[in-house]
Amino acid sequence: MGKNAIVGQSGGPTSVINASLAGVVEACMSRTDGKVYGMAHGIEGLLQGKVLDLSETLKTSLEIEFLKRTPSSYLGSCRYKLPAPEDDEAVYEKLFELLKKLDIGWFFYIGGNDSMDTIGKLARYGAQVGSEIRFMGVPKTIDNDLMCTDHTPGYGSAAKYIGTVMKEVIRDATVYGTNYVTIVEIMGRNAGWLTAAAALARGDDCEGVDMICLPEVPFHVDRFLAKVEAMQKMRKSVVIAVSEGVKLEDGRYVCELSDDARFVDAFGHKNLTGTARYLCNQVAAHLDTKTRSVELSLLQRCAGHLTSRTDITEAYQVGGAAAKAAFEGVTGKMVALKRLSNEPYQVTTELVDIDKVANYEKKVPLEWVNANFTDMLHPFLQYARPLIQAELTPMYIAGLPRHIITC
């Protein structure tokens, strides 16, 4: 009997994170006669001994297929950040004890920056204590803000969703032929990749969004209002994509300017949304126009009914590539996507040093933004368009997309 593998999911869900899980699980199952375990709620759950035997819950190829088409994290997630070994060695001792008890040979963690930090720490500690466990990171985030990879699995589907929804919103907003300013708030606190995807809407059949506000560009409420006023002289319906993370020059988030956003609940959770709502209120107070704010909210990260087949395929591939590398003895690395060419779009996987990924954020290059900071330029479209190509039609049962039954 060979050793066992274990895999966890961490951070915010995406609509393709389970395709990466499927990739890891299938590649492990074909390489070991041991078990493949899943951590329930990531490393936080593992520390509480919450482990399931995926060889039991994912038995058939039909279940694997449902898994690939199910949004959000099948195993559950956490936001637990592993302390540095020098600050708290006890947690490492506990973890490695647990992994030893489970007879783990390969450890996979699917996630973003923080998850890669976890993999880096575990790999270093493992090397120190002479562990033979191989630790591999599998990239995942709709935010597309990981370094050393051309893009991250999850981004393509979220970008396709945003492009599609913006086309629909633009159609809806023009219908009355009256003055109308629609502001759509899109996720991405520090990096504007998702907001930039609104630029994909423009085409023969859609005039596109009128303004894109990235968090990489300092925001001025007055200049914003002036731009909206100028635009509305050209066309009655103005549609704007704004990042939830746009900030003033003094570093405050725009959403912090609203009364409502300062609301803090009885337990200190600060509620930071409402950028679009705040800006709509400003527009309505200053210009003769109706306004509407739309927050894409959770819908943009869990829209399993509208995924990019390119994205879901790559998500599956990075999972498989991580397993392959780990079984070949690699540890402390993340699988990255490397673009070979744009036309035709070709991409391969490579392994990158986890320390070059963990705790960094990749921003949208400002060379890809127009001089007026309102639109994305051709290089961005060239970058993003291949990532939204082709569809994976959900399996509809009785009119609704069918998901895997939660474990």
Place this chain on the structure above:
Amino acid sequence: MGKNAIVGQSGGPTSVINASLAGVVEACMSRTDGKVYGMAHGIEGLLQGKVLDLSETLKTSLEIEFLKRTPSSYLGSCRYKLPAPEDDEAVYEKLFELLKKLDIGWFFYIGGNDSMDTIGKLARYGAQVGSEIRFMGVPKTIDNDLMCTDHTPGYGSAAKYIGTVMKEVIRDATVYGTNYVTIVEIMGRNAGWLTAAAALARGDDCEGVDMICLPEVPFHVDRFLAKVEAMQKMRKSVVIAVSEGVKLEDGRYVCELSDDARFVDAFGHKNLTGTARYLCNQVAAHLDTKTRSVELSLLQRCAGHLTSRTDITEAYQVGGAAAKAAFEGVTGKMVALKRLSNEPYQVTTELVDIDKVANYEKKVPLEWVNANFTDMLHPFLQYARPLIQAELTPMYIAGLPRHIITC
């Protein structure tokens, strides 16, 4: 050369309103060698002489196919309410003069309550003045609140969208395994049909929403909080579907309780959204839980990327049936959908007296709600499930759904 036909779209857009337009246009084109005109922005546009020749813009079957798959109103819309003839006969004189100049024999209006009111008034006035123009109403509204029809085209697709999105949101909300209350705000100011559709999410692969709050049921903030608290003792993630139109017993909308909702812009437009946000703030202030509010907003009525094939087919059929009836000499009627059986689902069209439809609203029967006013009972599911069946896959070009080019 035969007489010409004219068709307009009115009220809020839906994702299948253009399928009804396609149905009217194709059925007219096969019945007259005259022209088929479209009113730009409904009767308001017609009064300004804004008319287009649809025989020019919808020439090929491919264009008709794109039209069917394009959400929002191709012709544009309006919210114009025709005055009573006794109050302002001049507007009728002007309209009939315009229609005479265009040599109109058949007049179609696709819309909801107000649009049927328009058809009723025009038909009555036409009869008074001896006009031979036939006036027919084609039902359309995501709200499903029209009388005398089993359901309205537009509802099935919106219900399918809501059922799908609720499944995805429920998955997303459980991912951290922590206390979480998610409140999703759904359209429908006075009738709760759309909010009720959240009940469709429940199935083998989804535990469903935990509470449904319809506008038909008076809302008590305290009782709501008590219910949420009790529910969260049973499960950490509580997902609630709430109508934007829930009202207190004194008749005030719940959203009017929030500071932000009282915001009125410089031109007197009152901004009435924020029910979910207000309730989330209440929950966060009283219970030890994180909260998130999600407004489905425009997305639920313009999601052309996720339509019910049943709905889109019926939308097309009522358009065709209206044309057939008008050409057979009928006037002052609306085409209604009549359900013949549930299993198998069978439906036919019939003609109903417009005065029985105009200015009424059909509410959700309270017998279809459970005793605790938190969930829908079997008769509702039996009613709604057939309406969301089957899909019409968008035509994707370069990764995004392709729409017809705006006229």
